[in-house]
Amino acid sequence: MDRCDKLVDVGRRQFLRGGAIAAAATATAVALPAAPAKAAALARVDYPLNRLGNVADLKPNEPLDVAYPDENAPGVLLKLGTRVEGGAGPDGDIVGFSTICPHKGFPLNYVAADRTLNCPGHYSRFDCEAGGQQIWGQATQNLPQYALRVDEKGDIYAEGVDELLYGRLSNVL
């Protein structure tokens, strides 16, 4: 019982603190949009163009905590070390994902040994090398992945998300 409550608390704390965790880990990485995104008048959500980090910040198979599209939406950047479909950067191996489980909103943990994100709430698993495909689990969608762009300076920008983020009915609030 205690364990369950704590897990939920972790989730809530993380949300309450918002980008604090992400900001602490990547103090220079998160750039907030210059102006609030305009979500009201368009058919699709207007995503902010955020700089999440630089290629030089990434070490192979070590997750870099980020947040996107705002500080209350924690995520991760990964340099997988092998080229994957949808991978960005010079080696085609940089990917970014939301780290909130799309089932019930628990924070996912990264398992470097098999490059998966795992949910301690209800044991769901997502494959970071297969577009966030749910390997097994309770979520009814695969893991939201960032559309990434890397410029000539190696800066990594997120420009969109391909699934609805847990806990919000619009990806940009």
Added chain:
Amino acid sequence: MAYKRNIDRLPIIPADAKKHNVTCHYCIVGCGYHAYTWPVNKQGGTDAAANAFGVNLAEQQPAETEAWYAPSMYNIVKQDGKDVHLVIKPDRGCVVNSGLGSVRGARMAENRRSDKTGTQQQRLSEPMVWRYGTWQPTSWADALDLVARVTTRVIDKDDEDDLFVSMFDHGGSAGGYENTWGTGKLYFGSMKVKNCRIHNRPAYNSEVHSTRDMGVDELNYAYEDYTLTDTIMLVGTNPLECQTNLFLNHMVPGMRNGAKVIIVDPRRTVTANACEVEAGADNVLHLAIKTGTDLALFNTLFTYIADQGWVDSDFIAASTLQGDVAVPLDEAHPAALGSFEMARAKCKMSLAEGASITGLSEADIVKAAEWIAKPKDDGSRRKCTTGYEKGIIWGNDNYRVIGALVNIGLATGNIGREGGGVCRLGGHQEGYFRPSDAHVGRPAPYVDQLIIGGQGKVHHIWANDHYKTTLNATEFKREYNRRTNMVKDAMDAHAGSSREELVDAIVGAINAGGLFSVNVDIIHSQIGQAAHVILPAVESGEMNLTSMNGERRLRLVEKYMDGPGNAKPDCLIAAAIAQNLERVLREEGRDAYADQFKGYDWKTEEDAFMDGYNSGNPEVTYDRLRAMGNNGVQEPVVGFENGQLVGTKRLYTDGKFTRHGREDGKALFCGGEWRGLQAPGKAYQRDNFAFLINNGRANVIWQNWFLDKANDFVSDRFPIPFIEINPDDMAELGVKAGDLVEVFNDVGATQALVYPTPTARRKETFMVFGAPNGAQGNIVNAGTNELILPNYKHTWANIRKISDAPASAADLSFKSMEYSAG
């Protein structure tokens, strides 16, 4: 790349949206949901006052929030002929699931037919008849007239054995009390059809004869017993995948309360992994027996527990039969039933024998016995809740194995008490209310084999798909296609004929060995490809529907949308068939027989409910069930007080056992000794083919695969059924992850994708059951356990590569399905 919807925003449920009670209709757990609907040109807002949740939706919501829904929980459907938005989301107030949604139930909305979003276009929307060489849409009147005119040619008063019927007996989905009554009244009331079978087995029979014969209903506990017990024993079951929220919302809290877990399964499942995560590996005992040796294990445990004196003597004296044999072994009883001492003598098995047969260590068997029954240090009795399912139901020696497991529950006083129970975990919900089936007999006719043997002239099928889910399916399909094609040929040859000429031609083909097939279903199923008339049904939510779950919790699903086209509830289709049979019989001057088909003047499914279930349970009405909401009432309903239906939390709390119908209320023990693989042909396969093809379900592709074959999220993950193979075996076979392999043996062949599984034992594979494009039943032989219970689990075959991964499987993840904390 994994399938992504690229949905970045959903319509917000307005504060004044309609809210309907919904019980998920897929599995037996029956999780509570709410369906919200509102006009398509309206929407809620982010302000607290402008949405159904009363919260500010312009903020990120926390974990486990009620104020969020996934794209899979949303659709646009018809309601009373108008387009409406639909959201179906889990109900936190339902005690069954407490707001949890499974990967199946949380896609209910997405799996509704929508002409706006294009989902589930495979749903049938109008009757069809075989005409001009294919199926042509037609009216109910035309289709039913043909059904009635052909059917009346092969049935007569007191002679209905040429009409074969395959009909669901379950709740949820398109079953439920309304629909089992409608079909039951037709075939067991107006008629006495003997040659019938149920959706998942080739005869009309119980799956658990022995527990019932012992006096113990198979659903005797409450789910809360898992939270009150000292030990959870799981036998041949994988509840994390197959009864997901029973596991997450009841078993996991039980483990967190300190319960230990015993798992009996030759295969390591994700359930075993999750139990280790929750209870700690030291508190989980996985008894990975040699497949099919459950009986030896249970008899050894029973013997050891009795020898140690860890039995509940007072309970045995007060609640079980004293003496010797009460029911002798005979054709209808594959083991003698009687007293504790009788069973003890029959089942006697030493630790050494048990260990040798099961392949377990004696120490592990002793540990299991201690966890089940060894009194605590203060002398108090230990509680044990036992759940079992298809591993033994569709396993070896069904009758004796289940009896032996119930023996342990009875001997230790673990039935009818808090923290006890020996129960099926179940597949569908239940919802059975029919006239007596006594005329069917026991053992019941083995209908599939009779059809293969050329018997039967007209076949009515209600939501059964033998082609995907029966045993001996290779032969069955071949023969069924041949016999129904004879009728198609005759119909093709009489295109343009009058109705009378056409019926004569069909009857001619039938009398030459053909079979006329009428298929009632929600989709055009695989066996439906052989049909001559196809009748479209609706399912839960497209009609009001009542069912009960695995703790006998009865709920009403309120209709929240229109069915597709002019599809109808099964109960009203059955009524319409009855009315057409009456009409045609009267035309033919067979008035006395026609009179048997009176009494179907139902306008709605509620009329069928009142005609059937309410006649036996007069307290229960739609209005009262609606008021009980998603928590409903646990059956049997015993009263109505203070505006509430009064139910029964668990059975047999008075120590009186009644399921066998004995007036003394005494439970019986089962005296079934171990005798190896019981069903014919199993030992031959074991000795002649290289791989065990164990089989079952998987989380994302469970019994809703008939809908999910048209669901992008699911078919993206598993476009073809998988087979788990040990990597060393893969190396020997020369196959890689994702390769397409053929699995073949003496009775047939099928196909699957290779899923590397290091935890699989050598030469022991696991294949997903019931796939639309790789039916495991193709390689299951015709041999059944006594009383015609299929043994799907004991199938052996060889494996060879067909091809590299097809394009649809090329990018799939083949990583371990087991959660890791890192």
